Amino acid sequence: MIYADVIIIGGGAAGFFTAINAAERNPELKIIILERGKEVLTKVKVSGGGRCNVTHAEFLPKELTQNYPRGEKELLGPFHSFMTGDTIGWFSKRGVELKIEEDGRMFPVSDSSQTIIDCFVSETERLGIEVLKGQAVKVINKQDEFWNIETASETFSAEKLVVATGSNPKIWKLLEGLDHTIIPPVPSLFTFNIDDERIKNLPGISTEASVKVLNKNAKTILESEGPLLITHWGVSGPAILKLSAWGARLLEPTNYHFSIQVNWLLDALKEDTSEMLKDLKVQLAKKTVLKNAQFDLPKRLWQSLVTASGISETLTWADISKEQIVALASQLTESRFNVHGKSTFKEEFVTAGGIELKEVDFKTFASKKHKNLYFAGEVLNIDAITGGFNFQNAWTGGFIAAQSVAD
Template sequence: MNDVAVIGAGASGYFAAIHAAKAGGNVTIIEKTSKSLSKVSVSGGGRCNVTHAAFENRLLIKNYPRGEKFLKKSFVQFSVNDTINWFESRGVRLKVEQDGRMFPVSDSSESIIQALEKEASLQNVRIKYHFGVVDVDKIDEKFRITNTNGDNLYFDHLIVCTGGSSKFQGFDFLKKFKHKIIPPIPSLFTFNTPHEPIKALMGISVSDAFVKLEGTKLSYQGPLLITHWGISGPAVLKLSAFGAQWLAEKNYKAKAQIRWDSRWTEESLLIDLINFKSKHPKKKINSNPLFGLPSRLWEHFVERSEIKDEDIWINISKKQLNRLIQNLFCYIVSIDGKTTFKEEFVTAGGVSLDQVNPDTMESKLVSGLYFAGEVLDIDGITGGFNFQAAWTTGYIAGTHVLHKG
């Protein structure tokens, strides 16, 4: 009665399988493709952003737009420190970058993949590739798993780690179990601004912008990057996660307000500009960027404030000065669409957390059925938080899958 199936050969699937095997299970990972750990491979530009240096759970949970309360209990069992210790005890040392993201010292996702594959092999975990699951049922206390060819496999316990699906149909095989599925929507995406002239400044970035969705209290600060399709960078990606539901309801048509340096106030900008004007009255406004801003970005603000190339500071009108401050402090762009990255696609939505036990990851509706990873209605902002949720939920599901009661 110890045969365990894990559907999905991703991060949570491997972690669940390893810990289920350590608990005494005969474990088989079932994977529809020919590859394992593909998302791990491409994460962080091929470096794998394993976790984040948020060592206090009360701070860690704040980085999950969906799942915060659920994970509060789960992280007690397997925390960031546990992730670090697990990989380092298997020869993979991790390092912390300035923004808190954690990567293997090797700067290669292969280090993480090899550690997981080696441990799975040591625990005698089997992997069955090219088995696309289309149906799961429970018959006489056994889970029957059916693939696209009509082939069946039978197991005593089942851990579902299929990841996020961009389509509701991706959860069809769970329908028999009556689990409530929160409709999936994209999370972590850039804001397309096809009608905005700022696109011409692609490649320009600032280190600490403040971005707010107009008409909401949703905002985030951090690095911002201008791309050929609009605005991106950590500040935008993180804001997209917290605003995923609202933006979906708006059909990704909205306005964003940008303060190009989060520390600015309108008063401080006015004082700084007046001081500069008094000290350098004959300097050209356009050709002398202030506040450490990239010259092309400054020139854009100047042009947008209806200040001519040859204008000098002494001749700036009050109206032009106010426009310049507005462009620096509250630059408004119209969002019309989004761009997601297929390799690192993250969804909000999935199996409702109301029907899953956060202490064990077991279904409250079907005994012996467990969930881990992004198949759950959990998603984190960019920075290693989604992988941390995968390690934690995978560990808990695997550790508890053979427990009774």
């Protein structure tokens, strides 16, 4: 039996952040991190394409919460205690400077996730935190005032337990055994698979668009706007990933078979677009429709939509018919696509699901069911859109849980 004051299950972002902050606050504590794998911080390593998207440059708590399809209400209080500015300061104090990119995402200046990993590892060494790898937890139970944790090779005992295991079904099962409710996990960040002639030969094209998810009656159930990226398998980009996050629970029952409607002109109406096309019929009379891209659309996308409207490559603007104008306006503002499946977005395997949020005290990140049991990160039913928000949840939860266990 190995004894500690605090045991943290999970050697990821939330687990390390909790351990380091608890040890700083109370250097007397014996803290052990148990990691099931051979490596720690594996998700940190691959995040943001290996650059680690540490957080997002949003500095108002209320605005920040609006990036969390699950957890929006619960995180408002915690973000008043620790959020983006605190994260930047925390890393800066340890020699890791962050930079803001145009879209608001924040990365280490080094552009390498290894900088974050090295920071965490050196801090645990400096503070005397034990990090034990290859320790998959099999049993969690409570005897008297102590938590007992059994792995394949060892038994641990501690007064305080922090669970920071992310989306780990085996740990969720153990927590169910402790009377916690687990919301079943479903994928949260994914791209849409579409097989359609209009976009088949356009991978790599990115443009601003607004996108709606339609139900069987063609009514809008979700919408977003932003950069849309055409890929080899369909569509991706922030506009799509926002829909996947907010629609995680709605889209799963359809087995990811549904329709979307894309407005390539953002908020332009079909009728107004028809009028603009009629003006172009006069202004560009002698030019061919296909070769003269309009509305700042990428040339190849314009050509594909023109072809889909039944307009031949030699047709001039002067000769375009009323029906063709209506068809083109429709393609530009109401392109319908059938989605048949999803693909994981890079290595961002984020899921919606986890511990029912009503069973957690968000002033301390403590369990309402058991004394001295705490949670941080994605083990909770909290998830965010892409852009550094999932890590910010890990830092905030880890920081507040650390204060709770250290006091």
